[in-house]
Amino acid sequence: MAMISLLEITFSFLCFSLFFGYFLIMQKPHRSFPTNWPFLGMLPGILVEIPRVYDYITEFLEASNLTFLFKGPCFVGVNMLFTVDPANIHHIMSSNFTNYPKGSEFKKLFDVLGDGIFNADFDLWMDLRKSAQSMMSRPEFQKFTLRTNMSKLEKGLVPILDHFAEKKLVVDLQDVFQRFTFDTTFILATGIDPGCLSIEMPEIEFARALDEAMEVIFFRHIKPEIVCKIQRLLGFGDELKMKVAHSTLDRLCSKCIASKRDEITRGVTSIDTSSRDLLMSYMDVDTTKFKLLNPGDDKFLRDMILCFMIAGRDTTGSALTWFFWLLTKNQEVTTKIRQEIDTKLSPRTNKDSDHFSSFNHQELNKLVYLHGALCEALRLYPPVPFQHKSPTKPDVLPSGHRVEPSTKILFCLYSLGRMKSVWGEDASDFRPERWISETGSSIHVPSYKFLSFNAGPRTCLGKEVAMTQMKTVAVKIIQNYEIKIVEGHKIEPVPSVILHMKQGLKVMVTKRSNLV
Numbered sequence: 001m002a003m004i005s006l007l008e009i010t011f012s013f014l015c016f017s018l019f020f021g022y023f024l025i026m027q028k029p030h031r032s033f034p035t036n037w038p039f040l041g042m043l044p045g046i047l048v049e050i051p052r053v054y055d056y057i058t059e060f061l062e063a064s065n066l067t068f069l070f071k072g073p074c075f076v077g078v079n080m081l082f083t084v085d086p087a088n089i090h091h092i093m094s095s096n097f098t099n100y101p102k103g104s105e106f107k108k109l110f111d112v113l114g115d116g117i118f119n120a121d122f123d124l125w126m127d128l129r130k131s132a133q134s135m136m137s138r139p140e141f142q143k144f145t146l147r148t149n150m151s152k153l154e155k156g157l158v159p160i161l162d163h164f165a166e167k168k169l170v171v172d173l174q175d176v177f178q179r180f181t182f183d184t185t186f187i188l189a190t191g192i193d194p195g196c197l198s199i200e201m202p203e204i205e206f207a208r209a210l211d212e213a214m215e216v217i218f219f220r221h222i223k224p225e226i227v228c229k230i231q232r233l234l235g236f237g238d239e240l241k242m243k244v245a246h247s248t249l250d251r252l253c254s255k256c257i258a259s260k261r262d263e264i265t266r267g268v269t270s271i272d273t274s275s276r277d278l279l280m281s282y283m284d285v286d287t288t289k290f291k292l293l294n295p296g297d298d299k300f301l302r303d304m305i306l307c308f309m310i311a312g313r314d315t316t317g318s319a320l321t322w323f324f325w326l327l328t329k330n331q332e333v334t335t336k337i338r339q340e341i342d343t344k345l346s347p348r349t350n351k352d353s354d355h356f357s358s359f360n361h362q363e364l365n366k367l368v369y370l371h372g373a374l375c376e377a378l379r380l381y382p383p384v385p386f387q388h389k390s391p392t393k394p395d396v397l398p399s400g401h402r403v404e405p406s407t408k409i410l411f412c413l414y415s416l417g418r419m420k421s422v423w424g425e426d427a428s429d430f431r432p433e434r435w436i437s438e439t440g441s442s443i444h445v446p447s448y449k450f451l452s453f454n455a456g457p458r459t460c461l462g463k464e465v466a467m468t469q470m471k472t473v474a475v476k477i478i479q480n481y482e483i484k485i486v487e488g489h490k491i492e493p494v495p496s497v498i499l500h501m502k503q504g505l506k507v508m509v510t511k512r513s514n515l516v
């Protein structure tokens, strides 16, 4: 009996393989397009290509005039419309914004973020956005941000780089930048310095849980929902990983909120508005103005903390990592940035070891070439590589594609930055000059073409905070250190919601003062 079953299984397997082999040969109309298998749709193609999923998607989008309908397995009925057409992006993100809320589908995928700003729509989103905007635009908050950055730079980043340079040890810059932005964002969000950036490189539970949650969310985008449901029900695989990460984040946020409430009751927390973190600001947010916010509810505060941590830490850390990797491959760009710093920053700002206290936006705005180099890194390696939308009512996109509420529309930002029809024949080159006009000023590129900070009413609220942070880090490192990538170190992006490097960015650091 067992023998017959074995024979049956082998025979079925052979038929199955021959059947798919036939389709593989006969059905592939273009080598860049995924094969549409019977029953399974194009899912096998994307699963096989997961290790190089970003380039794979870029290839079929380039070959399909910027928009491609990806057929999912017929039994789950999920079709995904991949698009990088700027006209479609503008239509969805701006001109027809109200028809494209985040929706319940997005909230299901990102459930770990609760009802925070990333998941919210309509009136709640409006209250969350307006309140965050008013807190973040206060001059005191901006000074607090700059002070926090400078202090982490001088007391955290510089000693670590000096240590690795002195000991001639390999350092993972991705890890260093993630730790730097984790600490600065945590301070801004909660007022607490978690001390993640230190020579001992401690394991931080919060940071690990965030990473794991983001990785699971990425796979939820491509896995049939039924698989996720079974994993959740039976408690295994990615969904188990998410459950553990979720409860870790709940526990750690609760601890922060309880300690902040305790500080306030004991009067320990200073009422000085110049170091007012977001948690404190949200605890006494004006609920007559923002009626849907509930500062008395710990869940509301927990969701706020998590959204800001995701928003500020991973994104800026990822952008800095890709930027410095691009510099190691383009020495002439590093030289030009050094020349710009030497000629445009005042000698005091440039040389004085305490100069960062005098850094301000005006000074940093003079660094047009550095700005171009950062934008170029964000174009080629957008920290948020995908965006996901669905319409509430059926619609026709400017590209002519009809979309239904069941259609998942995916913008692939990584691919958008590489499209020759959008950026020209040299789209894949790292060329900061692209961002500078003939008169030497920065060129403004519309956000539906340069989507790294999102577009339309949901444009990133932290763009200026992030650009300032990246510029201060860049100036300090480029002026004081020489960075060389470890020979043979492989660079590849991890398929995830945030564009990290799979093996990190392993480099050797040398102090420039030691080079002469």
Ligand code: HEM
Residues within 6 Å of the ligand: 117, 118, 129, 132, 308, 311, 312, 313, 315, 316, 319, 382, 383, 384, 451, 452, 453, 454, 457, 458, 459, 460, 461, 462, 463, 465, 466
């Ligand atoms: C290089 C750094 C950054 C990049 C590339 C970036 C990119 C983005 C993107 C793509 C979105 C849209 C996400 C979505 O709707 O699903 C977004 C939204 C947002 N970002 Fe950023 N971000 C960065 C840094 C920051 C920082 C430092 C903060 C705050 C301190 C921040 C705060 C926000 C907030 C609050 C939103 C939600 C806006 C809304 O939904 O109305 N971001 N960002």
